[in-house]
Amino acid sequence: MKNKKYIVDTTLRDGEQSAGIAFDEKDKVKLAKLMDEIGIYQIEAGIPAIGNVEKRALLKIMENRKNALISAWNRMNVEDIKHSIECSPDIIHISAPVSYVQIYSKLRKNKQWLRNSLMECVYYALDKGYKVTVGFEDASRADISFIVSLGVMLKEMGVSHIRYADTVGVLTPHNIADVTRTIIRLTEMDVEIHGHNDFGMAVANSLEAAKNGAKYIDCTFLGIGERAGNCDFIKFIKSSDSILDCGISKKEALEVQKEVYSLLKS
Amino acid sequence: MFKIIDRTLTAIKLEEDYPTGEMLAHMCKLLPRLGADYIEISVPVLERIGELPAEPKYILKVDNIEDIKRYHTFDMYVLKSKDKGQIDRVIHEIQVNDVREIPMLSRYQDLTNVRITGLDELMCTEYGPAMKRLKETFKTPVNLCPQNSYCCATAIALEWLLSGGKSVSASFAGIGGYAVLEELMMAVKVIMHKKINVDLSILPEATMIYETITKRKVSYNKAVLGENIFAVEAGIHADGINKNPLTYEPYDPKTVGKCRRIVVGKHSGTSAIKIKLKEKGAKLPDSLIEIILENVREESVIKRRSLTDIEFIRIVKEVVRNEKQKIYS
Numbered sequence: 001m002k003n004k005k006y007i008v009d010t011t012l013r014d015g016e017q018s019a020g021i022a023f024d025e026k027d028k029v030k031l032a033k034l035m036d037e038i039g040i041y042q043i044e045a046g047i048p049a050i051g052n053v054e055k056r057a058l059l060k061i062m063e064n065r066k067n068a069l070i071s072a073w074n075r076m077n078v079e080d081i082k083h084s085i086e087c088s089p090d091i092i093h094i095s096a097p098v099s100y101v102q103i104y105s106k107l108r109k110n111k112q113w114l115r116n117s118l119m120e121c122v123y124y125a126l127d128k129g130y131k132v133t134v135g136f137e138d139a140s141r142a143d144i145s146f147i148v149s150l151g152v153m154l155k156e157m158g159v160s161h162i163r164y165a166d167t168v169g170v171l172t173p174h175n176i177a178d179v180t181r182t183i184i185r186l187t188e189m190d191v192e193i194h195g196h197n198d199f200g201m202a203v204a205n206s207l208e209a210a211k212n213g214a215k216y217i218d219c220t221f222l223g224i225g226e227r228a229g230n231c232d233f234i235k236f237i238k239s240s241d242s243i244l245d246c247g248i249s250k251k252e253a254l255e256v257q258k259e260v261y262s263l264l265k266s
Numbered sequence: 267m268f269k270i271i272d273r274t275l276t277a278i279k280l281e282e283d284y285p286t287g288e289m290l291a292h293m294c295k296l297l298p299r300l301g302a303d304y305i306e307i308s309v310p311v312l313e314r315i316g317e318l319p320a321e322p323k324y325i326l327k328v329d330n331i332e333d334i335k336r337y338h339t340f341d342m343y344v345l346k347s348k349d350k351g352q353i354d355r356v357i358h359e360i361q362v363n364d365v366r367e368i369p370m371l372s373r374y375q376d377l378t379n380v381r382i383t384g385l386d387e388l389m390c391t392e393y394g395p396a397m398k399r400l401k402e403t404f405k406t407p408v409n410l411c412p413q414n415s416y417c418c419a420t421a422i423a424l425e426w427l428l429s430g431g432k433s434v435s436a437s438f439a440g441i442g443g444y445a446v447l448e449e450l451m452m453a454v455k456v457i458m459h460k461k462i463n464v465d466l467s468i469l470p471e472a473t474m475i476y477e478t479i480t481k482r483k484v485s486y487n488k489a490v491l492g493e494n495i496f497a498v499e500a501g502i503h504a505d506g507i508n509k510n511p512l513t514y515e516p517y518d519p520k521t522v523g524k525c526r527r528i529v530v531g532k533h534s535g536t537s538a539i540k541i542k543l544k545e546k547g548a549k550l551p552d553s554l555i556e557i558i559l560e561n562v563r564e565e566s567v568i569k570r571r572s573l574t575d576i577e578f579i580r581i582v583k584e585v586v587r588n589e590k591q592k593i594y595s
Contacts, residue, residue, distance in 0.1 A: 018499070020571055022533075024568070050563065106513045168515065226503065227514075
């Protein structure tokens with residue numbers, strides 16, 4: 001029997017975030033509807049903090065939604081989360097940069113500050129009654145013990161699951177297998193894998209993470225995303241078909257891909 | 267250290283693309299600089315090029331023993347054959363489509379040079395033990411040529427090398443459905459931290475000649491090669507890269523002959539606007555930056571793309587002009 005896995009589609013967030021792409025409200029609503037219809041488990045629909053265009057799109061997506069869970073992406077700050085709450089999504093996703101280069105060079109803070117800020121944001125969203133997931137940004141270049149300690153803390157707080165992001169695509173299949181097993185074993189949390197394709201290994205890495213226990217797999221149609229993109233939805237579904245059950249028909253997914261392609265070309 | 271056999275030239279469709287001998291010879295000169303230890307060519311490629319560039323080491327792919335006798339000056343040949351034969355300079359290419367066939371390869375254990383081609387679905391299995399078994403089957407190092415119908419060929423080739431494999435086959439841009447040469451070499455350099463004698467800054471030149479030969483455009487976001495892979499729009503990415511490029515770049519764009527480029531659009535933040543203004547030699551107060559950002563985002567959504575530099579400058583001029591009018595009116 002094939003292992004059941006769940007696709008988190010981030011075409012409308014990380015996919016759109018790549019340079020050169022901008023969906024309008026109509027595009028987003030249309031694509032989310034199609035994704036919902038083919039049985040995608042979760043749609044990461046956008047970043048409400050961008051502004052009213054994005055908020056209107058999310059509100060409309062929530063209004064049309066039939067089965068898929070709709071999530072809103074947030075930087076690790078309460079103001080971003082307040083914007084998301086205006087859209088009443090199913091899931092508030094909070095992204096926490098966890099590698100040293102992200103914490104010390106980008107945020108110019110330290111690990112204790114990160115831990116406290118993350119706690120504050122998670123508490124805020126949970127307190128408002130939202131299901132919360134946390135993404136460990138640049139996890140593949142971070143200290144695994146730091147990730148595990150944050151995971152244990154988040155589990156205690158009531159976070160649903162954690163996303164392990166290979167933000168700059170530097171993982172190899174055997175590395176991702178090790179870290180996935182380690183995180184699940186030490187945190188007892190469900191793991192979501194978010195791969196990037198900088199070395200052409202996003203599909204292989206996602207597949208290997210799924211084989212080793214990751215329950216959720218992040219994909220984008222046409223593999224669009226920052227730099228060389230994310231794990232390509234169709235390629236992942238096709239490659240994993242013999243061992244995983246993602247509950248998606250390839251034929252129907254190809255129709256969605258055609259629509260994404262047509263919107264990007266128009 | 268390991269050896270890379272490049273299969274680019276045998277994967278090019280001569281009868282469809284009609285590349286000239288000069289173009290193919292140009293590619294022969296570039297491939298060793300990209301990490302190819304041997305360039306595999308076919309008899310038709312050899313005939314099209316005429317006199318081969320002197321420096322690279324070549325392997326001739328042949329269909330039969332007669333071809334080896336006819337083109338006898340090559341050091342090595344590739345032949346789809348499972349017979350030991352009389353010539354020891356032959357790499358025996360064996361197609362293995364299913365991992366379950368690996369144990370049956372013991373029938374060919376006496377072959378001295380073997381290339382295993384295929385194994386596309388290796389990543390869907392316990393690939394570690396399968397690779398170990400493959401290595402133990404033969405007395406001499408095996409050349410692995412993973413195929414890419416499961417989109418995992420580069421990863422399989424890299425795992426082969428990481429697990430002690432000594433030889434892999436690949437092709438430029440993955441033409442022919444093989445592991446991708448430039449992805450593999452960058453992974454060896456960046457992920458395996460190996461010092462390798464390659465010059466990947468010539469990749470734009472190699473891409474140009476590849477596109478000319480195949481008449482196919484490399485995708486804008488293709489790993490390592492794509493023209494857009496170092497373009498940055500998202501606010502947090504632009505801000506991070508401005509502080510330290512390592513935050514959102516796995517390697518220096520110059521390594522592969524590229525430059526990073528900040529573009530502005532729907533996902534930009536104030537940092538990207540400031541960086542863009544600095545590029546143009548301008549500095550404006552934060553109050554104006556917020557207005558410019560708002561206008562940039564609005565126009566980007568209307569246009570459903572990032573903005574060009576000309577469009578950005580127009581917005582800046584409009585915002586500054588409006589502000590002056592407010593002050594003097």
